[in-house]
């Protein structure tokens with residue numbers, strides 16, 4: 206076991222635990238933001254640099270601070286380590302910089318983006334970024350491509366977190382897509398226009414933190430915050446699929462089916478394409494009850510639980526937003542038709 | 544004349560063949576090491592020599608070797624980094640072209656020291672003709688019994704493979720190199736774990752630059768202490784410097800560590816001064832990623848001491864008034880050089896070569912290039928100058944691999960030392976874009 210101090214809070218975790226996972230044990234809200242790390246995906250993390258934290262003391266044995274900020278998602282704790290997340294101004298400043306970097310070439314077409322409302326980049330930018338841009342250059346764009354009949358790739362929105370690549374590597378036999386090209390010309394692609402066609406390909410949609418990989422059967426049907434998430438299950442015949450899903454309702458219609466996610470926004474169990482794309486009738490499912498969605502973005506304010514905002518955000522929030530929030534406290538999630 | 548430890552026989556006719564190389568004392572270090580020394584004794588000599596990695600970072604080679612993990616029953620590897628792609632650096636290419644057997648001899652002696660039974664030379668893909676030279680030399684070494692099974696009857700086996708890259712600067716970063724060697728996309732790995740613990744195929748691995756490995760035979764032959772007598776302080780031995788830009792005699796020079804920069808630029812033994820009778824304006828002393836210095840600071844430190852060609856002297860003053868020896872890519876610029884244009888050009892390179900894995904480098908390198916392009920072409924504004932410094936700072940220290948810093952340092956250093964030139968581009972956009980017009984020392988040269 207290793208005892209660490211994280212933003213002034215002491216916690217004991219098994220050796221080998223990463224700083225990120227130690228912090229998550231304190232509650233998701235206190236943990237550093239993660240744009241690329243994804244617990245179920247081996248090898249993920251270390252890329253987006255959103256989760257950089259300061260290690261003020263390396264360990265009890267060697268209490269020197271680490272010279273650079275470290276990626277908390279891949280850095281294991283040491284006994285006696287002292288970690289600063291929001292208690293370090295340097296961390297907050299660097300994080301602002303990371304938001305800026307992720308946004309300079311991002312289209313910010315949230316109003317027409319299916320991910321809006323459940324987008325990690327929106328949340329990250331809202332909580333940690335600044336609302337102006339210093340970028341005056343032309344933004345990088347790509348054409349949209351259909352990768353098969355069920356999934357659309359909107360590369361312009363991709364933040365190159367590699368999650369979909371790891372998903373395909375680890376979940377399916379024979380990955381057919383990957384990162385092509387280099388630097389800011391890198392793109393997710395299938396090299397020759399290829400179909401991502403296997404029973405579990407739909408999971409790349411769920412792991413994508415942004416609206417780069419979207420469910421074509423749901424495209425433009427509804428803003429997510431106007432749909433009602435309901436947990437359901439069925440006896441799926443696919444051996445690797447547990448058939449436990451979240452159905453997203455508008456009225457009595459199931460608009461889409463996704464995997465269930467935990468409090469950190471990570472998929473709990475992968476689901477097969479049949480459950481995701483072909484079972485869109487209530488009669489296909491046994492309903493378990495409303496899904497518990499716990500999000501911190503105001504984009505979800507219409508529906509989800511009261512957002513918990515960190516002090517920094519409240520301090521930076523425009524007065525008009527504060528007033529609005531005070532007058533219209535976000536409603537708690539109601540029942541099926543609430 | 545300084546001593547030439549690596550290049551003494553470089554101009555001997557046929558030195559690229561096994562027989563001629565052998566006649567000139569080649570492969571003695573292999574015999575000496577394998578027949579008379581234990582592997583640890585070889586490591587000890589390299590430690591004593593004070594040899595520091597010649598690939599850029601200057602990490603002590605002996606120390607790196609002693610960090611290599613040696614779990615029972617697990618193979619370990621030596622990988623030679625011959626990806627040399629940093630603008631201004633072209634010493635390894637010359638060494639491999641002219642003296643292929645020196646590198647192979649170094650690989651055998653070093654592999655023996657590390658207990659590696661399979662070793663690799665990862666060579667830059669553009670150097671296909673050098674690959675052919677090396678392949679021929681390797682075949683000769685196998686035929687002569689210096690590679691393969693039971694080398695010199697000692698029971699020590701070694702296979703040496705040469706693997707070409709596919710044209711990516713990033714594959715010179717040691718962990719990207721290992722990924723590429725494994726047949727994957729050349730993305731740098733997160734560290735730790737370091738290669739010494741988990742490198743090629745997740746096995747303990749040492750990665751060394753061509754020139755570092757080429758220095759091992761002479762260290763073994765003459766002894767580490769003897770090697771360490773050359774040079775000053777922690778900069779021991781000799782160093783290959785590839786001199787280019789506006790010098791009279793560009794080329795590759797093997798210098799004893801400690802030669803004054805002024806002597807290196809102006810003496811006829813080395814660069815022979817600045818070409819066309821012009822004046823020196825600035826120097827990038829160690830490959831495109833190290834900070835540029837104006838003439839006065841490259842010739843003398845801020846304290847007024849003569850600047851020497853050593854790790855310590857070149858970095859005297861930190862990044863405020865100093866730079867780095869880096870890989871030894873020495874780029875001299877005369878007064879007709881536009882620093883803004885040069886900085887943009889370097890930025891363009893790093894933008895093109897970023898692997899794109901981590902957001903600050905992927906996005907930041909492109910941003911830097913675009914703003915520098917505008918500045919150079921007369922479309923910049925005053926606040927753009929602070930913007931590029933700030934963007935560079937946002938990259939620096941926050942990335943997976945040091946390419947982030949390599950992209951940031953040239954920009955911050957150029958603005959630090961030549962801010963007036965950047966400002967002139969903003970205030971005089973028409974003049975700045977006039978062909979041939981260059982701002983230098985407060986004057987505009989037509």
Ligand SMILES: Cc1cc2nc3c(=O)[nH]c(=O)nc-3n(C[C@H](O)[C@H](O)[C@H](O)COP(=O)(O)O)c2cc1C
Pocket residue numbers: 595596597598599600601602604607624625626627628629712713714715716717718750751752753755756944945946949
């Ligand atoms: C972007 C980048 C490119 C590099 N390119 C090279 C190279 O071409 N050759 C080289 O020897 N080292 C290169 N390096 C340094 C290597 O990562 C590594 O430090 C070196 O090969 C170690 O050898 P040494 O200890 O003998 O210097 C590069 C580093 C970075 C970050």
Ligand code: SF4
Pocket residue numbers: 311312313314315316318319320321322324325326327362415416417
């Ligand atoms: S991916 Fe997120 S931030 Fe980007 S346009 Fe869609 S909702 Fe907006």
Ligand code: SF4
Pocket residue numbers: 362363364365366367368369370393409412413414415417418
């Ligand atoms: S498409 Fe989505 S999941 Fe894949 S790399 Fe891009 S942002 Fe990540």
Ligand code: SF4
Pocket residue numbers: 713730731896897898899900901902904905942943944945946947
């Ligand atoms: S710093 Fe640049 S080159 Fe290095 S891993 Fe990150 S994106 Fe790739």
Ligand code: FES
Pocket residue numbers: 238239240241242250251252253254255256257276277278279
């Ligand atoms: S979540 Fe840690 S680097 Fe992306």
